[in-house]
Amino acid sequence: MNLQKGRPATGEGRMEKELRTYDLLDRVGVEYWRVDHAPAYTMEACGEVDKVLGTRMCKNLFLCNRQKTDFYLLLIPDGKVFKTRELSHQIGSSRLSFGTAEDMERYLDITPGAVSVLGLMNDKDNAVKLLVDEDVLADEYLGCHPCVNTSSLKLRTQDVFGPVLAAMHHDMTVVKLVGE
Numbered sequence: 001m002n003l004q005k006g007r008p009a010t011g012e013g014r015m016e017k018e019l020r021t022y023d024l025l026d027r028v029g030v031e032y033w034r035v036d037h038a039p040a041y042t043m044e045a046c047g048e049v050d051k052v053l054g055t056r057m058c059k060n061l062f063l064c065n066r067q068k069t070d071f072y073l074l075l076i077p078d079g080k081v082f083k084t085r086e087l088s089h090q091i092g093s094s095r096l097s098f099g100t101a102e103d104m105e106r107y108l109d110i111t112p113g114a115v116s117v118l119g120l121m122n123d124k125d126n127a128v129k130l131l132v133d134e135d136v137l138a139d140e141y142l143g144c145h146p147c148v149n150t151s152s153l154k155l156r157t158q159d160v161f162g163p164v165l166a167a168m169h170h171d172m173t174v175v176k177l178v179g180e
Helices: 016-028 043-053 084-091 101-108 117-122 134-138 157-167
Strands: 032-036 058-064 071-077 128-133 141-144 151-156 172-175
Touching (some): 043 141, 058 101, 071 134, 117 128, 134 157, 134 172, 141 157
Antiparallel strands (some): 058 071
């Protein structure tokens, strides 16, 4: 795994949704670094990638309410444990659970293992609300997938939650989770 600056030299062998991610980042004008790797399905595999990126691992959880009328993307540091009650209270929603792979693909055009804040670029109707644990915002850099789990990106946190989020026409809600 080698850390490289910017998008791949060619789009050959890349999925369209990955290329759209690079197009967005280039259009916004933010600096980013990329590492290509074998599919990262486990937190251990992601940990190895994060070492190369020089970022702290961040969990990206796709959630919904019981009625499946509200969908959320929650970003929390790897060291924190997601506790439904703790988050539900802060956002005024009851009975949160993990969203289905079908809903994830329908709203974000991503599949399990590739969940990323960058998937919000595919949510044109703003059906998914972004929730970010305050500790994620404290890090200088954020590591995330470009909508596929065979590459990972390193971006400045302030760029992701500033110009990139604005270009995706999404807002965020900052939450404080203490679960350990």
